[in-house]
Amino acid sequence: MSIHNIVLRLPKDRIGALIGRDGSTKAKIEQECGVKLRIDSRTGDVEISAGEVPEESDISTARMIADAIGHGFSYERASRLLEPGNTLVIVDLREYAGHSRSDLKRIKGRIIGEEGKARRVVEELTGAYISVYDRFVAIAGTVDQVKAAEEAVRELASGGMHKVVYGKLQERRTMMRMERMKLWRKPGEPERDRGPEPIPGGGGV
Template identity: 40%
Template sequence: MQHVTIPQDRIGVLIGEGGATMREIESRAEVRLNIDSETGSVEVESVGDPITALNGPDIVRAIGRGFAPEDALTLLEDDLTMFDLLDLDKATRNKRDLKRKKGRLIGENGRTRQLMEELSGAKVVIYGSTLGIIGTPEQVEAVRSATDMILDGAPHGAVYSFLERKHNEMKSETLGYHEFGAGER
């Protein structure tokens, strides 16, 4: 059994209308969720396949950090899909600096965050003082690197070029893999 604490304003999303989201998570991840809506504490208990249930806490954490339930549930679709969380507070000096850097990560009308998603193939959410990523290890690493570049003050153009390069590398690796079949390279 694991305990996860999520922000109070995300408890409703975790439970869903009439408990639908909670029941779907419990069924698909083979866990039982015991949610304390007063404190935001969520007990995640394995009730089925222990390997499948390992994703339960990350699904709850991802929803707690701003992901839509359907995006969080993609953690069950593939063994390589992972959830990663970056603490933006560690890269900032104060609240004003955090606000400025979050603004740079989001971009005008959300464009930078959107490009991170499109070019990496990962899902990216900025919520509070965190940046959450759901994707394959390679996708997560591309978003992490782009985030570090932006936090370090790199121009957006340089970050977009980096992401474009990563996108093309990942695309050609995927094509090579499908073209020649697994293990025939």
């Protein structure tokens, strides 16, 4: 395998999403990343190779987008990975559930929450995108966003209380907000403390 050619295997039931209607998603990835995709729907193998201008091909980003779609993201959400500095992390929940289907279902339920509340709150507090698919949790965003969301997901998977996890994320967001305020505050201007922001959705799960 050369640096101008990589192959990854995706779940076969996600190949349709990668191709898109009339090949539209495949075409978008090829155009945005300057690559060529060869997709085998029988095996789920996806070959990503450099386009006509190899030096302008972004194979690593194309791979992240394909991987994100393969783990449950829509193209619209996965395309966030086109932004410079954004990344993708995939957590295998078998690290916590082993091969127990009942434990996997329980852990996924904790991460998703009732009517998707837990996932939505973590997304809102971190700014990352999260997809829970099969035994995986895929997380996309900036390095800092992904790190915070991954820590939250792993803590929930380990049995951590939702309220505690949300509190840590809220504290992180408040600290980041204060740092931004310091950068924009004029010399001599007093620091304003608006107090903690409410947790999205309120309450716990």
